[in-house]
Amino acid sequence: MHKQLVIYILVFLNIYQSESKFNLNKILNKYEEMVKNVDKDQDKAEEKQRNLRFSFSNCGPSSDPMKINSLVFEPDPINIPGNISLSLDGFLEKNLNSPLTMNLKIIKIVGPFKVEIPCIDNLGSCTYSNVCTMLPEPENCPSFFKEHQIPCSCPFPSGDYSIKNVLLGTDTSQKIPNGEYNIITNFQNKEIGHVGCVQIDLKIA
Numbered sequence: 001m002h003k004q005l006v007i008y009i010l011v012f013l014n015i016y017q018s019e020s021k022f023n024l025n026k027i028l029n030k031y032e033e034m035v036k037n038v039d040k041d042q043d044k045a046e047e048k049q050r051n052l053r054f055s056f057s058n059c060g061p062s063s064d065p066m067k068i069n070s071l072v073f074e075p076d077p078i079n080i081p082g083n084i085s086l087s088l089d090g091f092l093e094k095n096l097n098s099p100l101t102m103n104l105k106i107i108k109i110v111g112p113f114k115v116e117i118p119c120i121d122n123l124g125s126c127t128y129s130n131v132c133t134m135l136p137e138p139e140n141c142p143s144f145f146k147e148h149q150i151p152c153s154c155p156f157p158s159g160d161y162s163i164k165n166v167l168l169g170t171d172t173s174q175k176i177p178n179g180e181y182n183i184i185t186n187f188q189n190k191e192i193g194h195v196g197c198v199q200i201d202l203k204i205a
Contacts, residue, residue, distance in 0.1 A: 054078075059184060059197040065093035065158075066187065066196030077203035080176045088163045094192055098154040099130035101188045109180035178204050 119126035141152035
């Protein structure tokens with residue numbers, strides 16, 4: 001499961017930093033259109049946001065070969081732009097080969113409502129048919145992957161995985177709306193079937 005989250009984090013960062021390929025402005029504009037008519041109680045929404053804390057859960061069946069034991073993002077709430085410290089422990093019971101499908105759902109909490117961010121230009125709530133092809137070439141593998149003996153390409157061997165206090169940059173020229181988000185990621189593999197599911201609840205300030 002740890003591998004699954006590692007793959008998700010790496011793919012997300014690659015997508016996030018490739019502004020020429022993926023137009024984040026389209027996502028944000030669509031989001032504004034979807035929520036502009038929502039009549040929300042601002043006081044209740046702000047109170048809920050003040051109380052929100054980062055959390056995660058393994059949202060798939062117990063038979064999933066990928067599980068996360070612990071996951072910590074700091075600071076909480078997350079500041080964008082800014083830096084995020086990541087610590088993660090998990091394991092993968094089976095070798096994970098290509099192709100690896102990732103279904104990503106990003107939900108913005110707007111008062112009492114939940115609004116799913118649409119998939120536009122491969123950014124948002126999208127399905128990626130094979131994230132293995134989206135990972136960097138081995139020669140461009142981030143140093144923290146090498147330091148923690150995590151491969152940057154498929155296949156991913158079974159075993160335990162651990163990342164401690166890795167600093168991730170989230171600088172961007174485009175603003176991410178502040179607020180509460182639910183991020184649900186499902187992974188599937190042709191050989192294994194359902195590999196794992198991770199739900200992350202977080203706040204961006």
